[in-house]
Amino acid sequence: MVRSLVSLCAAEVVSDHSSSPCWLKWIPRELFRALLEASFSSNRPLAVGELVQRWPERTLRVGRRKQGATSPNRLCIQALLLAVVRGLSDQRSVLQLLDLCGQQGDEGSLGDPMGGWSLTVALCTMVVQARTGAKRALRKAGERERKRFSALQRDSDVKRERAELVEYSTASSLIKSEEELTKGVRRRMEMERKGAGPSADKAGTRMDSNDNEVDVLVHVRADLFVNARSWERVQSALNTQGPLKLQCRYLRIEEISVPSIKTLLNILPQQFLLGIDVRYSSLGVAGLAELLPLLSTFPALESLRLHYCNLDLRRDLHGQEEALGNLSHGLTQLHHLKCLSLTALRLPGQLRVLLSSLPQPLESLELPYLSLSPADLAYLSCSHHASTLQQLDLSENRLDETTLPSMRRLLSQASRSLQHLSLSGCGLTDHLLGLVLPSLGCCVTLKSLAFALNPLSMSGLMDLVKTAAKMRSLRQLLYPNPLEDYQPGLPDLPSSAQLLDWPLDEAMAINTTSTQLNRVLIENGRSDLLLTCDLLNYDKNLKHE
Known part of the structure; x- marks a missing residue:
């Protein structure tokens, strides 16, 4: 790939960190993006930090890289996150949205990119630390206001003592005037504490009279990877009310119990979640049926992936018929689902129950290791999903002469979309x-x-x-x-x-x-x-x- 003149010049500019004080204050906002990309590609974390701290736009997206390019170095991502926190108290930064969706690399691969789990932990740590820093700033601001008020009171006492030396009539009027001044100062202090007055610090944070409440300054959007080791940290970050607000686009969950998944879904911002991927969690049919009503509360949810989640749909098991009915009813509530991926869930003969419940045709259907029966393939080839499928995965489902007629019919139905x-x-x-x-x-x-x-x-x-x-x-x-x-x-x-x-x-x-x-x-x-x-x-x- 031929690099443009702008990218070549940007790489040269960020190559020498000692010269950054010379060009940072003169660089036009149109070149910040090229300089940041050059800093990532050249592994210049110090340059990344300085550019992000002074980012001149409201939105910063560091998402998927161009085809063939490697993911940003781990140190560069860490420098970016630290710079976002520093920028909260920097008036030169106008950043309001940091979008890191699609940023995860493969752990330990060439270039040492930051993997999904590491990035999730780093983001959650950043959110919690930003809250702590904001509370510390509020306490310092409050201490400054208390000292200023004490100084005003001392000045008032001095003036009152001086006023006692003048004539009685004049002294009385002066004392009354000083008392009104003191009341006015106290009134202003109460208004500022309630947020009615000017902000106490540079970052625009505000302190309530009853509890420390911090305004959200930057929304952080990312794909989150949650397992047993990161569960508590993610939960803490999502419950944190601070200058950084964590949002999730795609949620990947591994080895988490159904109650913990329910807790996570209840505290997750609903309007941003596009997909959820659950792996190696023993859900069972009843557990999945219990989660589906919560998934229906996410209005933009379009992707559901379940991999090795111990779903065994057998009608001969006690209570399985009721759970199967609940599962079918829950799927009818996923109005915007476009992608369904089911891996190794032991669902022979049950494909009609699952797919016929979905209110709209799927665009992507992945069914590897499902032991699909001839009846499953026959239903799929005639279903309302067949003509809209853009992606189809039937890996490790054995095909023979009894299933090939259904397979040929399915390919014919999907011939113009697949x-x-x-x-x-x-x-x-x-x-x-x-x-x-x-x-x-x-x-x-x-x-x-x-x-x-x-x-x-x-x-x-x-x-x-x-x-x-x-x-x-x-x-x-x-x-x-x-x-x-x-x-x-x-x-x-x-x-x-x-x-x-x-x-x-x-x-x-x-x-x-x-x-x-x-x-x-x-x-x-x-x-x-x-x-x-x-x-x-x-x-x-x-x-x-």
């Missing part, structure tokens, strides 16, 4: 692939296709790539290693787990496989289609220029 499809680990052999390829080729808007861990031979893989090359909208294909590339001993019809664990034969010409596949692309003029077998680094949302 952009991302995952059929990894579905047990598709060469024969089954041949049955589904015609329907797959009709998906005219498909951008990414995941087909890993399916037992295909080299011949079947070539058929898949030839079909993919003819799909002009497709930009990325995650293909399986052909059976010929594995070491001897692999079963005739291996499972996805066996394909994942079985060693590849390094002596075989694995590079030859890649060469043959790329030759197909060249023959079809598809230099814009990325082929990969790398499961770990596959990104279905990869963007191309």
Whole structure:
């Protein structure tokens, strides 16, 4: 990527911190953004802090980076947060909204970015510390006012003593005048304490007569990651009334009990939450049904993800029928839900109960490891969601000849909307692939296709790539290693787990496989289609220029 002249100059300016006093006070507000981006990309935390403390705009967004760019360094994010706190008492800062949504990097990756959990803890600590600092400032301001009032009283006493030396009539009038002055001073002090008078400190904080109340100066919006270790700190920050107010866009919860999740949802600002992701929490059907009414109170909620939450919908269990009814009723209240992701929840035969309750069609549906039955796929292919799906993940749900008719009908219904499809680990052999390829080729808007861990031979893989090359909208294909590339001993019809664990034969010409596949692309003029077998680094949302 070619860097602009402005970004090159900005990188040079922030490279020498000793020169910052020279240019900081002269820099126009239009260049603050370029200088801040250069400070992040060059890992200059001192420059980040000085720029943020003097930020000339009401909003500062430090969100997702451009494609290919790394997340900001941990030290730079820490410098940013410290600068926001310092800016609360700096009249040069006009910041009112700090938006860090989408900022989390991968813990321990290249460049040492700040991960989701670390950023959440840092934000909560910052909110609580800002409250403590504001209370300290209020106490100091109150102490200054008490000293000023004491000085006024001493002056009044001196004047009264002097007035006693003059004539009686004159002395009486002067004493009355001084008493009125004292009452006026006391009245002004009472008004200031109630907030009716001018503010006591530079930050614009205000002190109530009964309790210390601090105005919100900066709203901090971020994606929060809460687990057992950060739960109490997050709860404290959300309950804190101070100059910084924490808001949440996407909430990720791990290993938290249902009562704790309910407490968290009750104190979370309702108007900003767009999505909630619950992982490794033993909810059960009854627990999820208990949470759904609380989720319905968030008017903008559009994404619900449940991963490994121990939902076992079995009608033969005592009380399960009632819980299932409560669950279905709760889902009807999620009026704006667009994305539903359910991973490994043991829901065979229950897909109709869940999806038919939703009031509007979904745009994204992820159902990996759900052991979907033929009845589930038959319902999905005829449901009101089929024609609106943009993203569909059916990974690790075994497909066979009894389910392929429903699968083909589903692809036909979604052919003009589907952009991302995952059929990894579905047990598709060469024969089954041949049955589904015609329907797959009709998906005219498909951008990414995941087909890993399916037992295909080299011949079947070539058929898949030839079909993919003819799909002009497709930009990325995650293909399986052909059976010929594995070491001897692999079963005739291996499972996805066996394909994942079985060693590849390094002596075989694995590079030859890649060469043959790329030759197909060249023959079809598809230099814009990325082929990969790398499961770990596959990104279905990869963007191309």
